[in-house]
Amino acid sequence: MVEVTEHLERYGWCIDELESLGLSIKKTNEFNDLKEMRSLTQIIKQTIYLDYKAGTNNMRHQINIV
Numbered sequence: 492m493v494e495v496t497e498h499l500e501r502y503g504w505c506i507d508e509l510e511s512l513g514l515s516i517k518k519t520n521e522f523n524d525l526k527e528m529r530s531l532t533q534i535i536k537q538t539i540y541l542d543y544k545a546g547t548n549n550m551r552h553q554i555n556i557v
Contacts, residue, residue, distance in 0.1 A: 501525055508532045512539070 505528035506516050512535050 502528065505529055505532055509535070512536070 502525050505525065509516060509528065509532055512532070514535070
């Protein structure tokens with residue numbers, strides 16, 4: 492069973508991670524559970540990575556054409 496302090500540490504880590512991605516968590520409530528925060532963090536990180544990958548592939552393609 493997960494202790495309350497461990498849950499709060501993970502929750503705080505997720506909030507820090509979201510803030511480092513440019514999102515500000517202004518209000519927390521019972522709907523902002525750990526699973527939701529982790530999922531949101533992973534979705535945002537994956538989206539940023541895919542945008543980066545698409546941009547670098549586009550740059551490589553342009554360089555090969557020139």
